[in-house]
Structures are given as structure tokens and as C-alpha cells.
Amino acid sequence: MIGVPESMSTYVIRCNSPADLQVRAAALFQEHQERLHARTDRLFAVLLSVQWLAGIAVALWISPRAWSGSSSEVHPHVWAAIFLAAAIDSLPIALAIFAPGKTLTRHTIAVAQMSTSAMLIHLSGGRIEAHFHIFGSLAFLALYRDWRVLITASAVVTVDHLIRSAFWPQSVFGVLQPAWWRWLEHAGWVMFEDVILIYSCIKGTDELRQIARRTAELEEANACFEFRVDQQTQALKQGEAELRLAKEAAEVANQAKSEFLANMSHEIRTPLTAILGYCDVLREDGIIERAPPSRIQTIDTIRRAGEHLLSVINDVLDLSKIEAGKLETELIETPLPRILLEVDSLMRPRLASGEVQLHTFLETPAPDRIFSDPTRLRQILVNLVGNAAKFTERGSIDLSARVDRSGRAPQLLLAVQDTGLGMTPEQADCLFRPFTQADSSVTRKHGGTGLGLTICRRLARLMGGDVRLDYSRPGEGTRFVVELPLMEAPDSQLIADLESCSKERTRGRDQAPTTLSGRILLAEDGDDNRRLITFHLARAGAEVEVAENGELALELLEAAWRTNRPFDLLITDIQMPVMDGYTLAQTLRARDRDIPIVALTAHAMTEDRRKCLEAGCDDYATKPIDKLALLATCQRWIEQGRTRHGMASDLKKTMQHAALPVAARHEALRSELADDPDLAELVNRFVSSLDGKVARMRARFAGEEASELAVLAHQLKGAGGGYGFPAISEAAGRLEACINHGEDAGRIETSLTELAAQCDRATAGHRRLGEAVCDDSDREYAS
Amino acid sequence: MMLVTMLTAVWLVTIVGGFAVLANHSLSPGRQHRPPRHWPAASVIACSATSASLVMFIHPDCPCALASLGELDRLIARHADRLHVSLLVYERLSNQPRRQPPPAVNGVSMILDVGGREALRFGAATSGQVALYDAAGLLQFNGGITVARGHAGDSDGTAAIDAILRGEEPAVRQTPVFGCSIVDHDRRP
Numbered sequence: 001m002i003g004v005p006e007s008m009s010t011y012v013i014r015c016n017s018p019a020d021l022q023v024r025a026a027a028l029f030q031e032h033q034e035r036l037h038a039r040t041d042r043l044f045a046v047l048l049s050v051q052w053l054a055g056i057a058v059a060l061w062i063s064p065r066a067w068s069g070s071s072s073e074v075h076p077h078v079w080a081a082i083f084l085a086a087a088i089d090s091l092p093i094a095l096a097i098f099a100p101g102k103t104l105t106r107h108t109i110a111v112a113q114m115s116t117s118a119m120l121i122h123l124s125g126g127r128i129e130a131h132f133h134i135f136g137s138l139a140f141l142a143l144y145r146d147w148r149v150l151i152t153a154s155a156v157v158t159v160d161h162l163i164r165s166a167f168w169p170q171s172v173f174g175v176l177q178p179a180w181w182r183w184l185e186h187a188g189w190v191m192f193e194d195v196i197l198i199y200s201c202i203k204g205t206d207e208l209r210q211i212a213r214r215t216a217e218l219e220e221a222n223a224c225f226e227f228r229v230d231q232q233t234q235a236l237k238q239g240e241a242e243l244r245l246a247k248e249a250a251e252v253a254n255q256a257k258s259e260f261l262a263n264m265s266h267e268i269r270t271p272l273t274a275i276l277g278y279c280d281v282l283r284e285d286g287i288i289e290r291a292p293p294s295r296i297q298t299i300d301t302i303r304r305a306g307e308h309l310l311s312v313i314n315d316v317l318d319l320s321k322i323e324a325g326k327l328e329t330e331l332i333e334t335p336l337p338r339i340l341l342e343v344d345s346l347m348r349p350r351l352a353s354g355e356v357q358l359h360t361f362l363e364t365p366a367p368d369r370i371f372s373d374p375t376r377l378r379q380i381l382v383n384l385v386g387n388a389a390k391f392t393e394r395g396s397i398d399l400s401a402r403v404d405r406s407g408r409a410p411q412l413l414l415a416v417q418d419t420g421l422g423m424t425p426e427q428a429d430c431l432f433r434p435f436t437q438a439d440s441s442v443t444r445k446h447g448g449t450g451l452g453l454t455i456c457r458r459l460a461r462l463m464g465g466d467v468r469l470d471y472s473r474p475g476e477g478t479r480f481v482v483e484l485p486l487m488e489a490p491d492s493q494l495i496a497d498l499e500s501c502s503k504e505r506t507r508g509r510d511q512a513p514t515t516l517s518g519r520i521l522l523a524e525d526g527d528d529n530r531r532l533i534t535f536h537l538a539r540a541g542a543e544v545e546v547a548e549n550g551e552l553a554l555e556l557l558e559a560a561w562r563t564n565r566p567f568d569l570l571i572t573d574i575q576m577p578v579m580d581g582y583t584l585a586q587t588l589r590a591r592d593r594d595i596p597i598v599a600l601t602a603h604a605m606t607e608d609r610r611k612c613l614e615a616g617c618d619d620y621a622t623k624p625i626d627k628l629a630l631l632a633t634c635q636r637w638i639e640q641g642r643t644r645h646g647m648a649s650d651l652k653k654t655m656q657h658a659a660l661p662v663a664a665r666h667e668a669l670r671s672e673l674a675d676d677p678d679l680a681e682l683v684n685r686f687v688s689s690l691d692g693k694v695a696r697m698r699a700r701f702a703g704e705e706a707s708e709l710a711v712l713a714h715q716l717k718g719a720g721g722g723y724g725f726p727a728i729s730e731a732a733g734r735l736e737a738c739i740n741h742g743e744d745a746g747r748i749e750t751s752l753t754e755l756a757a758q759c760d761r762a763t764a765g766h767r768r769l770g771e772a773v774c775d776d777s778d779r780e781y782a783s
Numbered sequence: 784m785m786l787v788t789m790l791t792a793v794w795l796v797t798i799v800g801g802f803a804v805l806a807n808h809s810l811s812p813g814r815q816h817r818p819p820r821h822w823p824a825a826s827v828i829a830c831s832a833t834s835a836s837l838v839m840f841i842h843p844d845c846p847c848a849l850a851s852l853g854e855l856d857r858l859i860a861r862h863a864d865r866l867h868v869s870l871l872v873y874e875r876l877s878n879q880p881r882r883q884p885p886p887a888v889n890g891v892s893m894i895l896d897v898g899g900r901e902a903l904r905f906g907a908a909t910s911g912q913v914a915l916y917d918a919a920g921l922l923q924f925n926g927g928i929t930v931a932r933g934h935a936g937d938s939d940g941t942a943a944i945d946a947i948l949r950g951e952e953p954a955v956r957q958t959p960v961f962g963c964s965i966v967d968h969d970r971r972p
Contacts, residue, residue: 063846
């Protein structure tokens with residue numbers, strides 16, 4: 001049951017109820033009749049009033065006065081036109097006003113109208129033309145569509161004629177002695193019109209009933225429609241509410257899943273760090289060659305199993321992050337040849353010994369530096385080559401790169417082709433689906449989670465490209481192609497082969513540090529990792545002190561500064577009790593303590609890295625610990641810290657000659673490549689262009705051109721590190737992230753100011769360097 | 784409801800009563816005197832010696848005179864060769880203007896009856912009164928030729944004149960007259 005408009009307030013519509021439909025049709029008909037009767041009543045009220053006035057006017061015109069010689073008085077017909085007509089009209093007009101639509105009203109009106117006709121005929125001296133008023137009045141009364149009214153009116157005419165025929169026949173029949181049936185003749189003519197009018201009334205009433213019926217049906221249809229719409233709207237609202245609740249529940253569950261994954265990541269990686277690390281310790285401790293082969297084999301098995309477990313965890317985490325939309329890719333300057341060679345050197349040991357050859361080469365000349373995400377690119381290629389290695393028992397695996405400039409935009413095509421088992425079309429159809437492999441036998445025989453290709457494709461798509469199966473035939477091998485948009489770095493050069501890069505790689509590996517000198521504070525709450533990392537660092541020659549949480553680390557750092565024996569480097573875990581690594585870094589930066597900080601985290605994602613850098617860390621290392629990578633990182637930052645302090649010391653001397661602000665001198669940046677004479681000119685050019693770049697960015701910010709500002713920030717992010725200013729790259733990266741995350745103008749302005757400050761520091765540092773060189777030259781010249 | 788019914792009843796009675804009063808007025812004749820049996824010698828109008836002479840007196844402003852004149856017109860149409868008609872129209876003594884000019888009737892000489900002297904000679908008191916004399920000057924009929932005030936149509940008066948002019952014995956030789964008073968001595972309309 002639903003409500004209806006106010007005009008139908010006395011009636012309530014039930015959907016699909018025939019009885020109610022009939023009742024409603026009757027009500028509508030009645031309603032229409034009442035409206036029609038009331039409207040006609042009002043019309044007759046006006047007509048009677050007009051007739052009254054017209055009658056007075058006619059009486060005044062025809063018989064204004066009665067005479068007696070030369071004297072006169074108002075003619076009785078005038079009085080009759082005024083008072084008798086007023087008496088005739090008074091009641092029907094009053095009823096039309098106060099009781100419109102009532103039966104009595106229209107019958108009274110009928111009597112009055114016909115009486116008016118009679119008076120008009122009388123006052124006109126019985127003129128035959130005046131009789132037309134009767135017929136006109138009957139037609140007018142037919143507007144009521146009520147035949148009873150016509151009967152009443154006709155009865156008045158009949159009675160009038162009957163009386164007149166009895167007492168004054170000449171007044172109606174025009175002769176003194178009419179036949180007795182003359183009154184019937186007159187009444188008959190009236191009845192003739194009545195029959196037509198009554199027929200018309202009945203037909204009209206039937207039509208009104210049909211209209212009322214159709215209106216009721218229409219109303220019912222509308223009501224049913226509205227009822228159903230209302231029901232559906234309510235259902236939709238309910239569904240919407242349920243969806244909202246489900247969405248909220250899903251978001252909560254997703255949040256819980258993310259937290260669970262983060263915790264799982266930490267909880268699994270941390271012990272894995274210890275497992276893998278101590279495997280290395282066991283392998284390197286003492287003279288391993290004297291150990292029984294079975295023990296070495298056991299250690300290697302533990303190591304392999306740990307690495308596999310780590311790989312699985314990484315895959316699951318990656319896929320979860322991708323599906324949650326939380327995985328972000330970077331777009332930074334990437335040395336393409338180095339990536340290819342790293343994959344080559346990483347995967348070569350995994351190939352079946354002697355039976356499979358790995359060839360890494362360029363099909364076409366390719367730029368040496370591109371904008372891409374090196375981590376993800378390496379991950380994709382490692383995965384594809386790993387797959388190829390898994391399914392190739394003999395033959396070769398080719399890892400090749402090719403630049404395709406035939407399309408609208410140039411593409412980088414990286415192909416991994418093997419001569420392995422290959423796949424049937426049915427097996428190929430199962431590719432790129434999570435947790436799916438070609439068939440279950442693959443899992444039993446070759447292992448794996450079935451996530452690799454899925455992750456590869458998702459990552460490639462995040463980077464604007466794709467991974468596709470180029471071909472695969474059983475027994476002939478498989479070829480996967482990675483398609484990526486090619487964005488060449490500024491000043492990149494085309495290289496035709498990987499030979500020269502291979503030498504560079506070799507040199508780089510040879511330069512991996514084996515010794516460290518300096519004081520390092522390690523903040524780590526896990527006993528195993530604390531012992532392991534301490535072991536590696538101490539073994540490399542560093543002086544290591546440890547703290548179990550951030551607060552203890554802070555106390556040790558402050559004590560060291562007070563005793564003038566500062567630490568050269570702080571390595572801090574992120575998740576720690578009492579005070580975590582983020583807070584520790586933020587506190588140190590807030591106190592303006594200039595010490596390199598390397599974060600140690602099991603959260604290896606891009607956003608984790610960004611959080612570390614935003615908290616004030618200079619770099620990060622992931623768990624499980626890669627010993628060589630950790631030592632290299634430590635060495636780099638210890639040297640950089642010393643350079644910074646040395647430069648600060650130099651600047652301290654210089655500042656006695658320069659009138660620069662203290663803060664600017666203290667924060668001056670120096671390029672890591674400043675000591676390389678071959679690159680000095682390039683670095684000079686880059687530093688000289690910084691003011692202009694900052695000015696353009698400020699202009700874009702003022703003009704609210706966010707996308708252009710993001711492009712400029714992105715370019716500076718890629719270029720800064722390349723010229724030996726990682727701090728500029730990081731600040732530019734933070735600015736870009738702010739813009740891409742749609743943060744408010746205040747945050748963007750803060751990031752821009754921070755970037756501008758870094759650029760100022762670089763400019764100031766470079767100027768100081770130039771002045772120092774000049775000073776030294778001057779001193780040498782003076783001496 | 785009762786009040787409405789009573790009101791309706793009173794209303795109906797009022798209407799019927801009003802019509803009754805109206806009919807009573809229409810059917811009430813004016814004052815009437817008998818004309819002289821012989822054509823008055825002092826009259827300024829001459830009596831026809833070859834045909835019947837009909838004299839009609841009217842008040843020019845009487846609304847009922849139109850009906851009487853209409854009947855007179857029809858009489859003349861029927862008896863033009865046997866009837867000499869004189870229409871005397873009352874004319875005030877003073878210079879009061881007439882409301883409207885007296886209506887004309889075909890073939891009838893209209894005579895102004897200043898101060899109603901001729902009316903007094905013929906004993907006419909009410910507008911529309913007719914007196915019919917034969918060629919010898921003897922009164923044959925007097926009265927009105929309408930049955931009510933302002934109502935044209937058949938009447939006993941026209942029927943009597945028709946009969947007399949046809950040489951038949953009329954049903955009546957005197958009928959009531961319906962109209963205004965011609966002279967001031969009778970102010971009854």
C-alpha cells in the first residue's frame with residue numbers, strides 16, 4: 001500500500017486490486033460530477049445575475065412608467081423585473097455560492113431559469129420569440145449532464161402552461177379558446193428537445209464513467225509503477241548500504257591483510273636473515289675445506305631452501321601489493337646494460353651445469369641509460385630467465401634487448417628465449433594466471449608458486465608495458481618478450497654491444513669492499529640479526545657498538561658526541577620496541593645531527609624506502625642481509641660522511657673569508673663525482689643549471705601547473721643522482737610523490753622549498769669548492 | 784436541511800405569488816365610461832356617412848398602446864373598405880416633451896387630442912379604448928381590443944368589431960380596456 005496525492009487523500013490505492021479499481025473509478029466519476037455540477041452552478045449564478053440585470057434594463061426600456069394623463073409613476077413591470085426576478089434568482093444564486101454541486105442547487109436553478117423564461121415571455125407581451133429562451137435554457141441546463149434537472153425544468157414549463165391554459169390561454173396560445181390539448185402540444189415540443197438533451201446527458205455520463213474508469217486504471221498503473229519503483233529503490237538503497245558495509249568490511253579486511261603481510265614479512269624475513277647469514281658464517285668460518293662434504297652439502301641445502309623460501313615470500317608479497325594497488329614503480333635513470341649483465345651474472349650459476357649456455361646480447365644498438373625502474377626490471381628479467389633455466393635441460397637461453405622505433409613511440413623489447421620443453425597451446429593458455437602453472441606436474445617436478453609470470457606481467461604493466469608469450473612449441477622452446485616504453489635519459493649514448501659494460505661490471509665487483517674502518521652504531525632489537533650484522537661489520541674491520549632499541553641508540557649517539565668520539569654511521573632497524581627507526585632518524589634530524597643513517601628493514605617496497613628517506617635516513621638495506629651490499633653501503637656512507645665533515649671543516653676555514661650565512665655553509669653539498677676530473681665539466685654545467693630549473697619549477701607551482709611541475713621534478717630526480725647529488729634526487733622524488741599523490745599545496749610547497757634548498761646547497765658547495773681551489777692556488781702562488 | 788426546505792418552499796410561494804400579482808396587474812382593466820350613443824356633434828372629427836367610423840384613443844407613452852395599435856392594424860387590414868378610422872393621441876396641455884412619437888398605423892389619420900378634450904367627448908378614460916359608430920352615427924361597440932395589458936392577440940373586442948362590420952350580431956358590444964389613463968382625473972394606470 002502506498003500513499004496517493006492529496007487530492008486523492010480520501011482514497012488509498014492498492015496495487016493489483018480490481019475491487020478497489022472499481023471503487024476508485026466510482027469515486028473519480030463522482031468527483032468529476034461534483035466538479036461539473038459546481039462549475040455549472042457557478043455559470044448559472046452568473047447567467048441568472050446577468051438575466052436579472054438585463055430584465056431590468058429591458059423593462060426600463062419598454063415600459064418604464066405607467067401614465068395617467070400627463071403624470072406618471074414607475075411601471076409595475078419595472079418593479080416586477082427588479083423584485084420578482086430578484087426573488088426568483090436569490091435562492092439559486094445563494095445555493096450556487098454556498099452549496100455548489102448539490103442536487104437541490106441545480107434543481108432550484110432549473111426552476112429559477114424556467115421561471116425567468118416565463119417572466120420574460122410575460123413582460124414581452126407573450127411574444128413568440130421570447131419562447132426561444134426556454135429552449136436555450138434547457139440546452140444550457142443540459143450542461144449538468146443530469147437528465148433529472150431537465151425533467152424539473154420541463155415540469156415548470158408544463159405547469160406554467162397548464163395553469164395559463166386554464167386561466168389565461170391567450171397569454172400562451174395566442175387565441176382565446178384553444179383546444180384542450182394545446183398545452184400538451186407545447187409541452188410536447190419541450191419534451192422533444194428534452195429527449196435529445198436527455199439522450200445526450202446519458203451518453204455523456206457514460207463517457208464520463210469510462211473516462212473515470214480509465215483514469216482509475218491509469219492511476220493504478222502509475223501507483224503500481226511507483227510502488228515497484230519505490231520497492232526497487234528501497235532494495236537498491238538496501239543493496240547500496242550492504243555494498244557499502246561489504247566494502248568497508250573488505251577495506252578493513254584488506255587493511256588487516258596488509259598489516260598481516262607486513263608483519264609476516266618482518267617476522268619471516270628476520271629469522272631468514274639469521275638463517276641465511278649464519279649459513280654464510282658457517283661457510284666462511286674456519287677452514288671449510290676440512291669439514292666433511294656432507295656438512296657442506298647440508299649448509300648449502302639450508303642456504304638454498306632459505307633462498308627459495310625468501311623468493312616465495314617475496315612473490316606472495318609482491319602480488320598482494322600489486323593487487324592492493326599499493327605497489328609503485330619508480331622512473332629513474334637506469335643503466336640498461338648493467339641490468340642485463342647483472343641478470344646474466346646472477347642467473348648463470350643456476351643453469352644446468354655445462355648443458356645450457358646463457359647468451360646475453362643486444363640485437364640492435366640501445367641507449368646506455370634509460371628511465372625505468374631498475375629493481376622491477378631486474379626482477380622481471382630474473383624471473384623470466386629463471387623460468388627458462390627451470391625448463392631447459394640442454395641447449396641455450398638467450399637474453400636479448402632490442403629497440404623498436406617503428407611505432408609511434410619507441411619501445412624497448414627484452415626477449416628471453418630458450419630451447420627447453422616448450423608448451424602446448426593448452427598449457428600456454430594457463431600462463432599469467434596467479435597460482436597456475438602449465439600443469440600440476442610442473443609444480444611437482446620444477447617447483448615454484450605459479451606467481452612469477454603473473455607478477456612479471458603486472459609489473460610490466462605498471463611500468464607502462466607488458467609481458468607476452470611470443471611463441472612456444474613442445475620440444476622447441478619458448479620465447480617471452482618484455483615490451484616497455486623506451487624513455488632515454490638525457491645525454492645517453494647508444495651502445496652496440498655489452499663488452500665494454502662487462503669490463504665496468506667486473507671492475508665494480510672487484511671494488512666490492514672487504515674492509516671497513518670507522519665507528520658504527522647498530523640499533524637492532526633481534527639478537528640473531530644483531531650478532532650476525534655485528535659479526536660481518538666487525539670482521540670487515542669496523543668498530544661496532546650495538547643498541548637494542550632507538551632510545552638506547554640515541555643515548556649512545558649523544559654520549560659519543562659529548563665525548564667527542566662521534567660515530568661515523570648509524571645502522572638502524574625500523575621496527576624496534578621503545579623507539580622505532582623512523583622516530584630515531586626524525587629525532588636526530590630534528591636535533592640537526594649530521595650522521596649518515598642506513599635503515600635496515602624487511603619492508604622492501606618502494607613506499608617503505610620512501611618512508612625511510614622521508615624520516616631522515618640516507619639509505620636503506622633490506623633483510624635478509626646481503627653481506628657485500630651492506631658492506632658497500634656502509635663504506636659509501638662512511639666515506640661520504642667523512643667527505644662532508646672534511647668539506648665542512650674546509651668550509652669552516654673558508655667562512656672566515658666569506659660572509660655567507662652559517663646554515664648555508666653548513667649544508668653545502670658536494671657532488672660525489674667532484675673528484676673525477678673527466679666529469680668535472682659536466683657537473684659544473686649541471687650545477688649551473690640548477691637555479692634555472694628551480695625557477696621554472698617555482699613558476700609552474702605558482703601557475704598551478706601540477707603535471708608540468710611533476711615532469712620537471714621527475715627529470716631532476718633522474719638527473720641529480722647521475723651527477724653525484726643523491727640528495728637532490730631524493731628531494732625531487734619527494735616532490736614528485738607529493739604531486740602524484742595529490743597532496744595539498746602546502747605539502748607540495750614544502751617539498752619544493754626543500755628541493756630548492758638542496759639545489760642551493762649544491763650551488764653553494766660547488767662555489768665553495770671553486771673558491772677553495774682558488775684560495776689554494778693563491779696560497780701556492782703566494783708561497 | 785429543514786431550513787433549506789423551508790426556504791425553498793417560501794421561495795416557491797414567493798415566485799407563484801409574484802406571478803399571480805403580475806398576472807393580476809395584466810388582467811386588471813382601466814376605468815371605462817360609456818361613450819355617447821350618437822356621434823358627438825361638438826367633435827372636431829367628422830363621422831363618415833358612407834361607412835362605419837372607428838375612433839381609438841391612446842396615451843402616447845402607454846406601453847400597452849403598442850398591442851392595441853397592433854390589433855387595430857390587423858382590423859384595418861381586414862376591413863379597409865368598410866371602416867373609417869380615427870386615431871386620437873393624447874397631447875398634454877403643457878409643453879412637456881413626449882417620450883416618444885406616437886406610432887403610425889397604415890391608412891389612419893392621427894389626430895392630436897390636446898388636453899384630452901375629444902376623449903372627454905367620447906367618454907374615453909383608458910388608453911386603447913375604441914368606439915365604433917355606424918354610418919348613421921349610432922354607437923355599435925365600445926371597449927378594448929386586447930385581453931390584457933400589452934398582450935396582442937385575439938380578443939372579444941376584435942371579434943365583436945369583425946362581426947359588426949360583417950353585418951352580424953356581435954357576442955358582446957362592450958369589453959374592458961387595458962392601458963394607462965388618458966386624462967389626469969384617473970391616475971390609475
